[in-house]
Amino acid sequence: MKSKKFLIGLALVGGVAVGFSADVPTPDQVKQLKEMGILPSDVIVDEGNDYFHNLKGPNGKTCASCHGQDGAKLVGAYAKMPRYYKDIDKVADIDIRIKACMTKYMGFPKDKKFKKKFTKKYRVPLAGYVATLSNGMKINVTLDDPQEKEMYEFGKKLWYQRVGGRDLSCAICHEVYAGYRIRLQKLGAPVRDKLYAHWPAYRFSKDKLWTMEDRIRGCYKSYFLYLGKKWDKKKDWVKKPPYYMKELVALELFMKKAANGATVEVPGLLR
């Protein structure tokens, strides 16, 4: 933990040294940082690597006990996610899949307390690490299972669904107005431009690695979803969907399928 903070500090100093202020580092600057070996996103992935090999469940197993040293048996797995898993009988994204492994096979309790700890502490580093095991491989989400097909259609419906106090949909921002600016932020086109290839992504502005679950939850906040008669900032703004909801997996599957053929290059680096 100490080393992480230290390294991030270094990265920021390094950042100033190579000349970027608060905004997007240019590809050259990122390359420089990479060569110096101080990308803060790498530190988080390293933390995941550490958990993968050394974090023991109550029954003594680690992730590596099942998936091999250096995740040998998980190479390419992320390129096909989300997908249907028979052992848990559901379509899972990377966050859900890892959580299921920890409770089902490593003996961690299936209670609220562990869920919270997983969400806050283990989820992002482990997801980041497992995702990097597919770097350089092509995204290949298939819809072979009927549950996957259903999930995809559900995701598509959510993508176009205008809803909430701001009458928004994913599509209005990321399809109709993709390329335009919201204030100073450029709206990307995750579907058209296969942006899933660089997720999970590290955001310099927040100093955080985010999985796609985090990203979608953040976007839903802007919808101003509400339950009462009128939207009310203080009272009943339904800000974000909780983690691991089917709705998140569905949108992930929809966007990832659109990214088929793109090469996984993670963690991505964003402003």
Add this chain to the structure above:
Amino acid sequence: MKKVLFTGLVVGLGAIVACQAPASKAEQKAEKPAKKMSKEEKFRAALAKQDKYQKACSNEKQLIPEGISIEQFKKDMLATIKYPEGGVVGDWKKGEKLFGDPKKGGKGLGNCYACHCGDPSIIACGNIGPSLTGYGKSGADPKVTYQRIYNPWSVNPCSAMFRFGVHGILSPEQIAHITAFLHDPNSPINK
């Protein structure tokens, strides 16, 4: 039992959205279980609260689909608009803060700079909507300006600009202040 209450809630809320009538006693009752809902249930109920106009816009083009009359849609939207007692043109200085306070980098309740440029001194402005710099000189009718902020879909169905008044994000008085900000010759929009 829980399920029954939940369905009742969604239907109840749907009805409120559909007719925009003041909540009756029965509806207020229906809203109560909201506190007992899980976060998942709340999120789903909020998604299910989609009104029929939002539904109409929820297609791949994000526009009114064929088979629905645009004129009727606009009429329905016009009928949602409530007007403030003091008229549609309020106090431009108050409107400036609501549109986006220059002291807060152009942020404010209306969050208009997210999509529009306006006061030329605010550089952090979006381009999803047209620039509103000089808007008051365009000869637009303030009543129409008021209407298209209260409910943009009364002019431009399924527009990305949301129905501020319908959802209660801005009150009629606040929308009148913003209208003044857009029309007043002394406002930085028109200088």
